Amino acid sequence: MLRFWPVWVLLLGGLFFWGMQRPNPNELKSVLVGKPAPSFSLPLLEPYRPTFGEEMGISPGLDKPVLLNIWASWCIPCRTEAPLLERYYQQYKDRVLFLGVNVQDREEEALRFVRQYGLSFPSVYDGRGRIGIEYGYYGVPETFVIDRSGIVRARHAGELNQAQLEAYLRQVRP
């Protein structure tokens, strides 16, 4: 068996190389990518009701790309992400629907967060995080990019930076 050592070395080397080429295990692929985004409708947080109505969500025939951001007031990365989302919402609000989903949170804490960062994009309240599970979320923050026809194009687990957000918006904006 040892006579064939170059073959063994090559095989082991190939295995290591293949292992290195595999996608980053921290980059969590969503099974939803390429599939229709699950529909839902949830009550909006109180400050958004006068402008957007009682409830909001994802439904077929929305005819607008959606940036679905799952967040919670206790989540530290959400605090750095919120001002960035607000800035881009101001820029894209006519072309892309920014929709926040507040999960696993207390409503009053969520409201304080919204006030603190002056968030004007609508957020719905999902205290138990059920919609999060519908979307197969791992934690907060997590962002789903949904195109005009309601198909999930990308999922971003963790905090978004400016370059990533721009790239996602480029992917779906009309």
Next chain:
Amino acid sequence: MRGLFFLTGLLFFALAQPIPNTPPPDLSPQVFEIAKTLRCPVCQGESAAESNAGIAVEMRRIIAEQLAQGKSEAEIRRFFVERYGDWILYEPPARGLTLWVWLSPLLGLGLLVYGLWRYQARIRAQAQRLAAEVPEEEIARLEAELKRSANGD
């Protein structure tokens, strides 16, 4: 009398202790049986049965609801797989790359047996070859030597 009080107190104290590892009364043990086979998405190495993270609590609630709707274990597991992929299962199904992971111990064992068999065969062949190489007169000399030592010379 005081001893009786003490014993009664002790009994009440013992009864007041929570029984470890039993599910809370509002969820059936079957919920935990199913949750045990599912990962908690936000935890490291904890199942949805063990974790107290909000998402795991909600997963158990979903399982309980679906059981109440009469769904089977397989259907409930499929519900989570449709949202999270096979990753959510503690025992991923044997197909694709996972099939190799399942088969690799067998494959390793097979290779080991093959290696040992080859090694044995080589040793045996070597012994036979050596035996065949010994000249006739050498064998005769050794046999005579053995006979002599057996006779006690």
